[in-house]
Amino acid sequence: MRRRHHAVAGRLTVLIYDALIAPFTEFEFMRRALAAVIALALGGAPIGVFLMLRRMSLVGDAMAHAILPGAAIGFLLSGLNLFAMTMGGLIAGFTVAILAGVIARTTELKEDASLATFYLVSLALGVSIIDLLHVLFGNILAMDDQTLLVIAFNTTITLLMLAVIYRPLVVECVDPVFLRTVSRAGAPAHLAFLALVVVNLVNGFHALGTLLAVGLMILPAGIARFWSRDITGMICIAVASAMVSGYLGLVLSFQTRVPSGPAIILVAAALYVASVLFGSVSGLVRQMFPAPHLEA
Amino acid sequence: MSRLQFWFVCLLLAASPSLAHAQDRLNVVASFSILGDFAKNVGGDRIEVSTLVGANGDVHVYTPAPADAKKIADAKLVIINGFGLEGWLPRLVQSSGSKAKIVTATDGITPRIAGAAPDPHAWQSVANAKIYVANIRDALVAADPADSAAFCANADGYLAKLDGLDREVKAAMASIPPDHRKVISTHGAFGYFAAAYNVEFIAPLGVSTDSEASARDIAGIITQIRTAKIPAVFIENISDPRLIQRISAETGARIGGTLYSDSLTGEKGEAPTYIDMVRHNIKALTDALVH
Numbered sequence: 201m202r203r204r205h206h207a208v209a210g211r212l213t214v215l216i217y218d219a220l221i222a223p224f225t226e227f228e229f230m231r232r233a234l235a236a237v238i239a240l241a242l243g244g245a246p247i248g249v250f251l252m253l254r255r256m257s258l259v260g261d262a263m264a265h266a267i268l269p270g271a272a273i274g275f276l277l278s279g280l281n282l283f284a285m286t287m288g289g290l291i292a293g294f295t296v297a298i299l300a301g302v303i304a305r306t307t308e309l310k311e312d313a314s315l316a317t318f319y320l321v322s323l324a325l326g327v328s329i330i331d332l333l334h335v336l337f338g339n340i341l342a343m344d345d346q347t348l349l350v351i352a353f354n355t356t357i358t359l360l361m362l363a364v365i366y367r368p369l370v371v372e373c374v375d376p377v378f379l380r381t382v383s384r385a386g387a388p389a390h391l392a393f394l395a396l397v398v399v400n401l402v403n404g405f406h407a408l409g410t411l412l413a414v415g416l417m418i419l420p421a422g423i424a425r426f427w428s429r430d431i432t433g434m435i436c437i438a439v440a441s442a443m444v445s446g447y448l449g450l451v452l453s454f455q456t457r458v459p460s461g462p463a464i465i466l467v468a469a470a471l472y473v474a475s476v477l478f479g480s481v482s483g484l485v486r487q488m489f490p491a492p493h494l495e496a
Numbered sequence: 497m498s499r500l501q502f503w504f505v506c507l508l509l510a511a512s513p514s515l516a517h518a519q520d521r522l523n524v525v526a527s528f529s530i531l532g533d534f535a536k537n538v539g540g541d542r543i544e545v546s547t548l549v550g551a552n553g554d555v556h557v558y559t560p561a562p563a564d565a566k567k568i569a570d571a572k573l574v575i576i577n578g579f580g581l582e583g584w585l586p587r588l589v590q591s592s593g594s595k596a597k598i599v600t601a602t603d604g605i606t607p608r609i610a611g612a613a614p615d616p617h618a619w620q621s622v623a624n625a626k627i628y629v630a631n632i633r634d635a636l637v638a639a640d641p642a643d644s645a646a647f648c649a650n651a652d653g654y655l656a657k658l659d660g661l662d663r664e665v666k667a668a669m670a671s672i673p674p675d676h677r678k679v680i681s682t683h684g685a686f687g688y689f690a691a692a693y694n695v696e697f698i699a700p701l702g703v704s705t706d707s708e709a710s711a712r713d714i715a716g717i718i719t720q721i722r723t724a725k726i727p728a729v730f731i732e733n734i735s736d737p738r739l740i741q742r743i744s745a746e747t748g749a750r751i752g753g754t755l756y757s758d759s760l761t762g763e764k765g766e767a768p769t770y771i772d773m774v775r776h777n778i779k780a781l782t783d784a785l786v787h
Binding site: 223226227228229230232233339341342343344347450453454455456457458459460463 | 709710711712713714715718738739741742743745746
């Protein structure tokens with residue numbers, strides 16, 4: 201009896217190992233893809249949380265399209281050259297982000313409106329420059345050393361910068377008027393933050409393509425919102441759920457033939473739905489069946 | 497004739513170029529560069545050939561521009577590959593209001609079935625290319641019977657060249673040891689070549705360029721290269737090369753040169769004509785596999 205228990209447990213272990221771990225021990229491209237999504241999660245998810253708290257989630261989407269013409273020009277100038285496409289994307293994204301930020305802070309036009317304008321223009325530019333099929337769908341399965349290094353570098357920069365601008369960023373999310381009365385850090389922090397959005401979009405676009413780059417930033421933030429009320433908690437949960445989505449998405453793509461980029465986003469979407477239903481903070485089920493109040 | 501009448505006649509002539517230049521060269525539009533090359537070889541200087549998807553373009557995902565509609569509107573003949581390759585073309589012909597006759601160059605070829613749809617890349621077998629050329633010749637003769645002698649003579653000369661090319665390919669492939677005749681290529685365009693010349697092509701992206709590979713596909717290919725000891729992988733001129741580089745790094749398979757499949761290169765490239773393209777491909781294959 202005991203032995204049969206052992207045999208069953210052993211077979212189960214093998215099954216789980218084959219399903220969840222073997223793909224990564226057997227294939228280097230899977231390990232590289234995993235490293236890439238972990239780096240993306242570390243950098244992108246905190247950015248996503250701040251985007252959400254600042255009600256700028258759709259701004260991320262707009263920015264993703266804004267970096268297209270830059271990447272397209274880089275592609276035109278030097279083919280599928282990582283450095284050229286990254287630089288192009290960064291320059292285009294920064295230009296749009298900073299112009300939109302400056303216009304929002306100096307004129308009556310709100311940031312979303314000016315961003316929408318810029319992003320539509322740059323999307324039109326990008327599409328008119330080249331056939332963007334490869335650019336729209338990056339490929340996480342084709343991570344070479346160079347791409348991985350660029351992603352890791354961008355993530356490191358993101359985390360360092362976030363550490364520097366964390367305080368003004370948080371205060372501005374909560375009470376922008378107060379921040380303006382006590383400090384002049386608001387505007388520079390905001391611009392630096394927009395720059396980080398661009399950096400992480402460029403990151404995501406190498407791995408997932410422009411269409412999905414935003415997904416790994418926004419969805420984990422949405423998930424985190426249902427599980428925590430404070431920013432630190434949200435960031436931790438967002439990073440964790442982005443990593444889990446990346447890992448499970450790769451496994452899903454390995455086991456079922458779903459293309460990897462969409463698979464990752466679909467897993468994140470499933471986590472999001474589960475969070476909407478069962479999340480401890482304002483989840484629907486929790487609202488229907490509130491926990492009994494403790495009575496003394 | 498009064499002066500006014502003279503100018504009136506001049507105006508009429510200017511306004512109706514077809515009247516004025518009845519002896520114009522036959523205006524032919526080919527959907528992509530390889531068909532254009534065939535048409536030029538058959539039509540010679542009797543026809544005016546323009547192609548919609550030019551050198552190095554990807555005919556699978558092409559987005560037509562207004563200039564293309566204009567080309568089609570002006571054409572007498574539109575040569576297409578068929579087998580679903582030019583999915584975007586029927587609407588373009590309709591919207592251009594063209595009266596052109598549409599010639600399907602693959603008429604009479606039995607398609608290979610890839611998945612559920614026919615594999616359109618039939619030109620990769622030189623025997624099929626001869627059928628393309630015969631179809632184009634017949635269409636040109638029907639459209640312009642006056643020049644039929646020239647078309648037939650040109651076609652005969654070109655078909656003889658293709659016969660020679662077919663022998664070249666067979667000889668080249670025979671020089672590769674049979675267990676080495678297998679390669680990986682980014683684009684499943686070589687099904688007909690593989691069948692005709694007994695070389696195995698394994699493609700990571702399926703038959704069309706518009707589907708993205710899953711992790712499972714890539715893992716399958718890597719396993720296949722490792723177990724079957726496939727000696728070489730090839731990067732093609734239009735698909736994402738990073739994927740192939742990764743597969744090569746992971747398996748130790750050699751990265752062969754470029755294989756041209758769906759489009760010719762420009763005048764100065766490695767494959768400006770169909771015959772150059774096939775020669776280039778067999779040289780790349782033998783270079784990578786004869787060891």
